[in-house]
Amino acid sequence: MQQLSFNDQVIWFEPSLLTNIDHSQLAQIFEPEFWQQREAIVGSACGRGTTWFVQLEQMQAALRHYRRGGLFGKLVKDSYYFTNWGHTRGAREIEVLAALTQHKVHVPRAIAARAVKHGFFYRADILSERIPNAKDLVEILVESPLAHQVYYNIGVEIKKMHQAGVNHTDLNIHNILLDEQQKVWLIDFDKCGVQAGDAWKAGNLARLQRSFIKELNKCQIHWQQADWQALLDGYNA
The missing domain is CATH 1.10.510.10 (Transferase(Phosphotransferase) domain 1)
Incomplete structure (x- = not known):
């Protein structure tokens, strides 16, 4: 995983899985509109929020915006208290997926994640592999x-x-x-x-x-x- 920092945000990404995306576009890959313009959205699923399925060059991926659940989630939908970049939701999920992959557990590959800081809080997104025909x-x-x-x-x-x-x-x-x-x-x-x-x-x-x-x-x-x-x-x- 490589890391890119700018404008109060950090992006973690795996270059080998984003071969047709250059660095200037990385902030855009977490926006559904980016994939709509490329006609690359191949489906969606609704749960706590909408997960968008997008077509990459090598695979399909799932784009998910982190949202809160439960009663507190009705008041604060997608903001989390910021302590440091390594403790943001996407960074922690990438770390877990990496540990599982090392132990040969069958899990999706992490492709990219983003955290955007706003004062004392942040919002986050993750792009991960969609398991084909599952x-x-x-x-x-x-x-x-x-x-x-x-x-x-x-x-x-x-x-x-x-x-x-x-x-x-x-x-x-x-x-x-x-x-x-x-x-x-x-x-x-x-x-x-x-x-x-x-x-x-x-x-x-x-x-x-x-x-x-x-x-x-x-x-x-x-x-x-x-x-x-x-x-x-x-x-x-």
């Missing part, structure tokens, strides 16, 4: 059940994440993807970090189990307790 577990399990081998593989991937020391504070089945080859991907590492010790790992798994149960009741997904045991078998292998 669906989250909710979308898949609404249609049909999964083989126990897939759950086993999910458990293996979560264990690799934990061995990298990464605490995924929002581990739920919307943040686990399968591609066309049923390869497991973990996504959405905002507010996550590298953490010492082991006490938090059981909490990650408990949160994930609650997520399965929630979607079982909400969306009638094809899931049963034996599937959870297959995941644990992979985790403990």
